[in-house]
Amino acid sequence: MISFQNVSKRYPGGVHALNDISFELGRGEMAFLTGRSGAGKSTLLKLIALLERPSRGQVLFEGRNVGKLARRQIPYLRRRIGVIFQDHRMLSDKRVFDNVALPLMIAGVSFGDIKRRVRAALDKVGLLDKEKMYPPMLSGGEQQRVGIARAIIARPPVLLADEPTGNLDPALSAELMDTFLQLNQSGVTVLIASHDLELIKRLGQRVLVLDDGRIVDDVGRRGGPGSGDSDG
Numbered sequence: 001m002i003s004f005q006n007v008s009k010r011y012p013g014g015v016h017a018l019n020d021i022s023f024e025l026g027r028g029e030m031a032f033l034t035g036r037s038g039a040g041k042s043t044l045l046k047l048i049a050l051l052e053r054p055s056r057g058q059v060l061f062e063g064r065n066v067g068k069l070a071r072r073q074i075p076y077l078r079r080r081i082g083v084i085f086q087d088h089r090m091l092s093d094k095r096v097f098d099n100v101a102l103p104l105m106i107a108g109v110s111f112g113d114i115k116r117r118v119r120a121a122l123d124k125v126g127l128l129d130k131e132k133m134y135p136p137m138l139s140g141g142e143q144q145r146v147g148i149a150r151a152i153i154a155r156p157p158v159l160l161a162d163e164p165t166g167n168l169d170p171a172l173s174a175e176l177m178d179t180f181l182q183l184n185q186s187g188v189t190v191l192i193a194s195h196d197l198e199l200i201k202r203l204g205q206r207v208l209v210l211d212d213g214r215i216v217d218d219v220g221r222r223g224g225p226g227s228g229d230s231d232g
């Protein structure tokens with residue numbers, strides 16, 4: 001589904017954020033990306049979401065080199081990737097309901113369907129009672145959850161999340177991780193950058209460890225050594 005082949009990213013100004021990264025994330029797989037602040041986690045996610053371009057190497061999405069996509073193919077790729085970033089970029093003059101509904105409105109879904117799906121998504125993140133509020137009236141954690149509802153509403157096959165539990169208390173973090181697990185069990189490919197090692201450990205999923213722009217560990221890959229579900 002997602003494949004990095006010897007990818008490096010150097011930002012203007014000289015920072016080498018990623019150095020010769022190679023890994024694959026299969027269709028329907030779930031993995032965490034962890035590592036110190038500045039290790040390159042956000043950069044890696046941005047390269048998948050086409051928010052940044054690699055300086056070297058290739059990022060493949062469903063077998064296609066995203067660096068070589070024609071301009072008109074980019075919106076198609078973006079629709080297939082749900083993105084949850086730390087700055088959730090809500091429209092502050094639009095109600096929670098409309099913020100979440102936005103991707104479906106753009107896709108031309110009927111209002112009846114939009115209403116049903118927005119309510120289901122808000123229910124999933126525990127915000128059904130806040131649909132008429134405006135984002136500035138919500139706490140940081142609540143705004144983050146609106147961002148999650150908006151990212152999953154169009155049912156994209158891939159979900160990328162950058163520190164999705166950063167502003168949440170432990171109970172809510174655990175609940176949200178359960179939501180990600182459920183989405184993964186329904187076939188969504190999920191990649192989550194997180195510092196929350198306790199939570200990550202408890203979930204028993206694959207973990208990619210980044211250090212100074214390199215992958216220094218890849219633990220618990222499905223079908224990989226020690227996973228218990230390989231053929232051998």
Ligand SMILES: Nc1ncnc2c1ncn2[C@@H]1O[C@H](COP(=O)(O)OP(=O)(O)OP(=O)(O)O)[C@@H](O)[C@H]1O
Pocket residue numbers: 011012013015016017035036037038039040041042043044
């Ligand atoms: N737009 C940019 N321009 C220049 N340097 C950047 C830019 N974005 C990130 N960097 C640098 O690239 C390196 C990796 O940053 P990145 O945000 O990917 O790390 P991270 O692992 O996500 O960190 P954190 O956990 O703090 O979010 C850092 O040294 C950072 O300063």
